[in-house]
Amino acid sequence: MVTSKPTSKPHKFADHNNNISEFSTAQHLTPSARMFSNHNHSTISLGATTETTRKFLVPARNTIQGHRSGTSFSSESLESICNAHIKPHTRGDVRWDAINSVAKGNDLNLSHFRLLKRVGYGDIGSVYLVELKGSKTFFAMKVMDKESLASRNKLLRARTEREILELLDHPFLPTLYSYFETNKYYCLVMEFCSSGSLHSLRLKQPNKHFTEEATRFYCSEILLALEYLHMLGIVYRDLKPENVLVRDEGHIMLSDFDLSLRCSVNPTLVKSSSAHESSNGPSGGILNDEQAIHGCRQPSSFFPHILPSKRNHKSKSDFGLMVGGCLPELMAEPTNVRSMSFVGTHEYLAPEIIRGEGHGSAVDWWTFGIFLYELLHGITPFKGAGNKATLFNVVGQPLRFPEKPTVSKVAKDLIQGLLVKEPKTRYAYKRGATEIKQHPFFHGVNWALVRSATPPIIPEPLDFSKYGRKAKYSPMDKKIADIVASDKSKHTRPNPSYEDFEYF
Incomplete structure (x- = not known):
């Protein structure tokens, strides 16, 4: 039998002379x-x-x-x-x-x-x-x-x-x-995760959908997970409530990565002044496009360098990094990567996948829009009588919202931006999670402390003792x-x- 040692607690690194x-x-x-x-x-x-x-x-x-x-x-x-x-x-x-x-x-x-x-x-x-x-x-x-x-x-x-x-x-x-x-x-x-999936939790809610407050909470955590994956050059490609697990304390965990696409990525510092620019406009990137690496290869993680602290160093504003007192943002969107694979769940498939045009990281923002829609409404927007009808609706039918339940204008605006059928004009195509975080739907979210926020639903603890019964x-x-x-x-x-x- 082939085995491996258990992974163990991490150690802090100190000696920079020993390369492994x-x-x-x-x-x-x-x-x-x-x-x-x-x-x-x-x-x-x-x-x-x-x-x-x-x-x-x-x-x-x-x-x-x-x-x-x-x-x-x-x-x-x-x-x-x-x-x-x-x-x-x-x-x-x-x-x-x-x-x-x-x-x-x-x-x-x-x-x-x-x-x-x-x-x-x-x-x-x-x-x-x-x-x-x-x-x-x-x-x-x-x-x-x-x-x-x-x-x-x-x-x-x-x-x-x-x-x-x-x-x-x-x-x-x-x-x-x-x-x-x-x-x-x-x-x-x-x-x-003893509390099961977000799908099963949704089915237990009144009218089988979450409140807008609960939806904002779960989508905030999913957004941070997707942002991290994109930083590593990983396009997830299979977001749906069934793949989101609920931990004992009520926070979530994204699972199932066998459909994910691994690509190289070169994260870019983006000036904060571009925060309010459209995805269609210039990205404001500090690094040149020529420096970006694209393709389906081993991902190259990002490594920020902190310069030695000296009195004669220029301030951040001297380099043009500080705009309006804000620090630059780190963004990593492998937007030029292209895969021809037909993967995913029918109701969540992006139009470019169905059309066989090749797809990149923008598919994750399409599925994020479907995910947001389903949590709020209890249904997906393009579901048809069968798989073939569903695929036809995704490509050829406009986005519609049901009269009930009532959803805020900012939620609808975000969903409409994410569910644009042309990936290059889709919300977050160029600036990814950074752009979505700044949308009014997430107003008031403290992104640095999301993990410390109180979940909207605390699951019932699972009784493990029952598994000992014959x-x-x-x-x-x-x-x-x-x-x-x-x-x-x-x-x-x-x-x-x-x-x-x-x-x-």
């Missing part, structure tokens, strides 16, 4: 991973690690090499290990403590988990609620059948999702705690047993009942 490129990990690190603080020069730099981290990496490399005699171990598994140390948003996560306590420096594998029940399914795999043995800590494990993926030509999708998960470090995006594989399965260990076996019990048996591990038979939501 020999382990082929630098190109996969998050922006925060590639930066470290040199207190003597007040400088942000790249590709460095502490001696403590280095001491961890060398044994890890040796451990991996030791596996090669019995089975193949991909270099990506090592990247997962290395990424363990550079995700500050997960610092202090009790799940890391549980993993470190149980694993004790060894590889995690299927035998460390007790599979309880299937809680969701998707095109490339199923998701199970699992318990880390000896810790009373619960996770979501996505299990993908290798043979099934290969026969349907979906191995690349599975790999893309894992590579993206390894990059992520954001409050509204999932954390990949561990990755391993058996002879039959690929397994991803992630956070379990019950009759179902066909899914056999599936779970087969997964465990394939790894020749001891297991406890799970409760066969299912939650009434899809995990992704």
Whole structure:
């Protein structure tokens, strides 16, 4: 069986002389991973690690090499290990403590988990609620059948999702705690969101739609997640309430990245004076267009440089960066990237995807408009009697709003701007999330403190004790047993009942 070590708590970087490129990990690190603080020069730099981290990496490399005699171990598994140390948003996560306590420096594998029940399914795999043995800590494990993926030509999708998960470090995006594989399965260990999806939560609301206040809250968090993804050169392409999970405390987490497109990106500083310019006007970018890198290649994360603090340095305003007392904004829209793939959910597909014209990051702003519309109205705007009719409506029918429920003018204005059928005139085409944040619909949102805001709905806590009860076996019990048996591990038979939501 192929395994990987659990990802662990991050360390602060201090020594800029030790480069870890020999382990082929630098190109996969998050922006925060590639930066470290040199207190003597007040400088942000790249590709460095502490001696403590280095001491961890060398044994890890040796451990991996030791596996090669019995089975193949991909270099990506090592990247997962290395990424363990550079995700500050997960610092202090009790799940890391549980993993470190149980694993004790060894590889995690299927035998460390007790599979309880299937809680969701998707095109490339199923998701199970699992318990880390000896810790009373619960996770979501996505299990993908290798043979099934290969026969349907979906191995690349599975790999893309894992590579993206390894990059992520954001409050509204999932954390990949561990990755391993058996002879039959690929397994991803992630956070379990016991409250289900935003879709199931919407169906529980009066008239099956959210209030405008609740919609603003959820869309604020989704917008920040999409902005972060675009900064990494990731076009999400599959936004819908079913893919937005609700955490125990009521905040959300965007999930399911197997349809995402990875591209190179070169973030640009934009003068604040352009904040009120139309998307059709000049972007006001400080960097030249010639400096931008576009294409479907390995994404190049952005690395800001803080200059040494000296008295004779010019102020920001001397460089033309300060306009009206405002700092410049960082924007990253891989607008020139083009994919010809026909991917997504029919009701959320952008017109350019349906027409086969090629598409870029603007598809995420189209789906964001559909998402906003559905949360407010309980329906999507272009749904037809069937899939073919829906696609026809998306391309050929104008946007209409129902009389009920009543929606504010600013909400309608934002939706109308996002659901422009021509991507180049679509709202946020050039300035992305920066432009959407400044729309009146989000007036009053403190973007720096969104994670600290009180959610509009606090879900009922899930009683995990019920999963310890014995019950009759179902066909899914056999599936779970087969997964465990394939790894020749001891297991406890799970409760066969299912939650009434899809995990992704």
